[in-house]
Amino acid sequence: MSRVDSRFVWVVACLLLASTAASAHEARPAYLEIKEIAPGQFSVLWRTPVLAGMRLPIVLKLPDDVKNLREPNVQELSDSFVERRWIDAGPTGLAGKRIEFPGLQLTITDVLVRVELLDGRKWTAIIHPSQPWVEIAASQTWLGVAGTYIVQGVRHILFGADHMLFVLGLLLIVKDRWMLLKTVTGFTVAHSITLAIATLGYAEVPVLPLNAAIALSILFLGPEIVRSWRGETSFTIRHPWVVAFAFGLLHGFGFASALTSAGLPRHELPLALVSFNVGVEFGQLGFIALILALERSFRILEVRWPRWAQLLPGYTVGSLGAFWTVQRVALLFGGSR
Secondary structure, eight states: OOTTTTHHHHHHHHHHHHTTGGGTTTTSOEEEEEEEEETTEEEEEEEEEEETTEEOSOOOBOOTTOEESSOOEEEEOSSEEEEEEEEEOOTTTTBTOEEEOTTGGGSSOOEEEEEEOTTSOEEEEEEOTTSOEEEBOOOOOHHHHHHHHHHHHHHHHHHOHHHHHHHHHHHHHOOSHHHHHHHHHHHHHHHHHHHHHHHTTSOOOOHHHHHHHHHHHHHHHHHHHHHHHTTOOOHHHHOHHHHHHHHHHHHHHHHHHHHHTTTOOGGGHHHHHHHHHHHHHHHHHHHHHHHHHHHHHHHHHTOOOOHHHHHHHHHHHHHHHHHHHHHHHHHHTTSOO
8 A cells, every 4th residue: 555545544543542642641550459367357458540640530439337447548659549448347258249439430540459368269350440340259260360461451552542652653654564573573572571670670660750751752753754754764764673672661661550550469470460461462463453454445445635634643643742741741840730
């Protein structure tokens, strides 16, 4: 397909991503951990993420017959609010009881729930806005837990508009399928490395500078896309896989925030890491496959689009990158709350 014929594919994808521009990182989940410390008694850790300096409007609502054993403790961190509680759920415990998350339906984020009982049973689930409640059930196999994190990885990449916009920007620069394979591989290897490093606790990047750097990576691609369309060249145009690898290291730390911010126990991190990364790859490859399928469809249909439609994708990538960069730098230096 000629470059002109394919533009509407990129326009549609850019507009879909732009529709979630204001909530690029809202996909970072809330986290609820419940551990049984004595028959019918539990410690509760409830963590809600902070978006653009504001706590997401999600509330934890325990069953009505649950009583506090001591006063809750609340801690404000740079990227989240953490509440610790100690509760008595009575002689039957929490089995079969419903825990609700009012306000979750007003967001696009999820709640990762992890339960440990005295008898050794463990249970992990992801709660979506469409059903903002959970009932404590039986234990899961490791395959069930892995499936939970795979789903979370897919949702994180598909709802992370900044990550998807970066991938789209790379697609706009790549000129052939072989280079596309090298570019996607470079991005995958890079973000897998830093995702593992950050999740296992070997390195840590502050959230606000990281988000600003990710936005800057998208802004960087905007002029490169326009330069490519003009027939000009640059290091990025000649070697997009190198740029994909370099910026992929940054994006890997961004992916890791979905796990590290949850505060998962260390013994569960390896399974969570592998499964979550598999989910991220499924989501990323699914997005690329969709774009290529649309590209082939419009090539077969021999669709032609006006000049403004040809130019819109590159300027959309650059404009959103600039917007996010300014917004996140302002947050970084305390210019906005």
